[in-house]
Amino acid sequence: MTSDPGLRQRKKMRTRQALIEGALRLFAEKGYDQTTVAEIAATADVATRTFFSYFDSKDDIVFFDDRSRLERAVEIIGERQPGEPVADLLRRVIDQSVFADTDSELARKVGPARTRLIASVPALQARELHLLFDIQLQLTEALHLACPELDLVEAAAAVGSLVGAIKVVVAACQKRGNRPEQTYKAVQRATDIAIDGLNSLPRPA
Amino acid sequence: MTSDPGLRQRKKMRTRQALIEGALRLFAEKGYDQTTVAEIAATADVATRTFFSYFDSKDDIVFFDDRSRLERAVEIIGERQPGEPVADLLRRVIDQSVFADTDSELARKVGPARTRLIASVPALQARELHLLFDIQLQLTEALHLACPELDLVEAAAAVGSLVGAIKVVVAACQKRGNRPEQTYKAVQRATDIAIDGLNSLPRPA
DNA sequence: TGCAAAACGTCAATGAATGCAAAATTGCAT
DNA sequence: ATGCAATTTTGCATTCATTGACGTTTTGCA
Numbered sequence A, B: 001m002t003s004d005p006g007l008r009q010r011k012k013m014r015t016r017q018a019l020i021e022g023a024l025r026l027f028a029e030k031g032y033d034q035t036t037v038a039e040i041a042a043t044a045d046v047a048t049r050t051f052f053s054y055f056d057s058k059d060d061i062v063f064f065d066d067r068s069r070l071e072r073a074v075e076i077i078g079e080r081q082p083g084e085p086v087a088d089l090l091r092r093v094i095d096q097s098v099f100a101d102t103d104s105e106l107a108r109k110v111g112p113a114r115t116r117l118i119a120s121v122p123a124l125q126a127r128e129l130h131l132l133f134d135i136q137l138q139l140t141e142a143l144h145l146a147c148p149e150l151d152l153v154e155a156a157a158a159v160g161s162l163v164g165a166i167k168v169v170v171a172a173c174q175k176r177g178n179r180p181e182q183t184y185k186a187v188q189r190a191t192d193i194a195i196d197g198l199n200s201l202p203r204p205a
Numbered sequence C: 001t002g003c004a005a006a007a008c009g010t011c012a013a014t015g016a017a018t019g020c021a022a023a024a025t026t027g028c029a030t
Numbered sequence D: 001a002t003g004c005a006a007t008t009t010t011g012c013a014t015t016c017a018t019t020g021a022c023g024t025t026t027t028g029c030a
Helices: A006-030 A037-043 A050-055 A059-063 A066-079 A085-099 A105-120 A120-145 A154-178 A181-195 B006-030 B036-043 B048-054 B059-063 B066-078 B084-099 B106-119 B122-146 B153-176 B179-198
Strands: none
Touching: A006 A037, A006 A059, A006 A105, A037 A050, A059 A105, A059 A120, A059 B084, A066 A085, A066 A120, A085 A120, A085 A154, A085 B048, A105 A120, A120 A154, A120 B122, A120 B153, A154 A181, A154 B084, A154 B122, A154 B153, A154 B179, A181 B153, B006 B036, B006 B048, B006 B059, B006 B106, B036 B048, B059 B106, B059 B122, B066 B084, B066 B122, B084 B122, B084 B153, B084 B179, B122 B153, B153 B179
């Protein structure tokens, strides 16, 4: 399958790619709300209707690589070393699927611009949170499978606690306008807090 | 201000209430997607256009009491007893603002039906997650203010970790079709895990 | 080459959301 | 009670995402 994309598939890939690049370029140039689906379709020389056979909605196109990120994460969980502590495993998941650039050069190219875009468009924020939520449910299943010592509730709590801590911390950093480096440190701190628990926080003087 | 709503305000309140009740009734009867804003407006005897001066969007009306829940939560955080452990404080916040019914009888009346509705409509799920995210940022600020021993990152991690664990656990329970009672127990467990940290989870055999 | 499936495009319709200016209501002062 | 000013409500037009139905074109394969 990977060896034989076939003309048909290759063509679809190219169109898909063209739509993504066109969309992100337009979003950057004119803003998300000011860009219509028709315009996006035009950049790839397809009909407006066709756009919707590639993406379910206008906002979907911004998250084109979510699926591959999730797959990588599930893969990492599946490769858990027997006896490896859950905390260690999840640390690796975060590092390699959230921070690592996806294989595609495309993802690398748009990375920071996309982050800014999402942060500035409420509709995209909502979409991202929804996708992330779904991802967490799938990670929960994967974790439950890979760690027989965890019941489903424990797996869900582990995933939710870690991802939740990171997500809110990142948002708080962005809101305050932190540099990426500081934000990265904050993520490490958030991870530690989730792993060590709220009781590990500093006590009142 | 509470003593003198004035005819104008009272009328607005009644219209608002009528819109909410009409909308939720229609959503329950015909489903969310099958209900148009025009129909909702009709149940309250106002023009379609007027709906949008009461709510920013069709999905907004489902979350009519979010604001008051948030306000209660912030209030509770503000009343923190000096020296009270963060974990205890946040436990109370969860109990009293998430589970407790809001003051309004309306919220109580629609409670369970609304939960089912949101779970079944993707657009509402996304909206809920977005609102919840925003709420978490505000709780982070409140917590940071009430607990000087916590820096902003720590406060954000605390809120995100706890809320994240609970949210994912609840979803996992619903997905599996658990009874409300089991789900409630699972929330307690999720809370404990967030507070004690992922390292408190059972180790592999 | 020729057929069946897959993809694309055209057309039309629905419905959310918004801007605008006119019409109706209400609060308040005279 | 009357009238003015502020606030709301409304009707209307418009834009745009999204979807369904259906005919046309391409591509894969026998």
